[in-house]
Amino acid sequence: MSYALYLPKKRNMDIQGQQILAADIGGTKTSLGLFEVQGEALLLLREATFPSKAHATFEEIVKTFSKDLPVPPILSIGVAGPVLDNAVKLTNLSWALDGKLLERDLGINRVVLINDLEATAYGLAGLAQEDVATVFDNGGTRRGNMAILAPGTGLGEAGIFWDGEAYRPFATEGGHSDFAPRTALDLELWDYLRRMSDMVSWEHVVSGPGIYSIYCFLRDAKGHKEPAWLTENFKNDSNPAAVISHAAMRELDATCIMSMELFVSYMAREATSLVLKHKATGGLLLGGGIPPRIFPLLRKDLFRQQFIQNSRMTGLLQRVPIEVILNSKAALIGAAYYGAYGQY
Structure with a gap:
């Protein structure tokens, strides 16, 4: 698998052998990896994953991971939140990170922060063929922008601009736009969720917590019965999202099946909006923690039927390839590639 990502330092021989510390910070877990530049690729030397909420600060995790390692010159962080001026307040975690302060506190020459979906996009540079599974292939030559939709603890979205020679990832916060x-x-669900939140966004229904919210709506507001074993x-x-998806894929409970059908439909509809707004004729990539786990559901007709449903652009949507990123390290790999070869 080959994606021509914009990584201008790839042919810089001066960085050969350089080590990069990379991080992927999410609301549930934080992964760290130490990489070494070898030619135009990176070699993973060490990695570890930590439960994010079990640690007071990100610095605490870095110090634990690297206590017996020399200080690397670069720390590149993919983070779930809007990065502004190399700083971020995380969306689903009570951490605030600032690149300059991290450089001072950790003694690292350069700390760079990018959005985790932007990091996932850069991760395409380091993925193998088996790291991506096809939902739909149009059989033609791929041209144009791409888009990434990634439901997990939250809902991440990113665009990948095709400049005619290379793909240039960029972050968005589209997951926080209004649920439609x-x-x-849908209106009954919106009204149910509206009682719990001032605003109902796509993240409220297209995420792990969203799966459970849909199930609770069907159980508590629509009167669906919950069996004792469930x-x-x-x-x-x-x-709970894993419990529901497990029961649905094994056809053990009708409410779980309906919950996942609604979830898949909502994911497809938001993917449609993302693709249309970016004119992502080069493809839709589904990342994050959930799509690989429910891949059998995504291969069924429902997802694509919902995805191509549109008043005027069905013809365009029918041409869009759809793939699932299976490699759970994509964002970590992407943060490392950006830190080693990116322009910042």
């Missing part, structure tokens, strides 16, 4: 109900049931599974598992 289409059906009577109640017990919820008690024994800290990830």
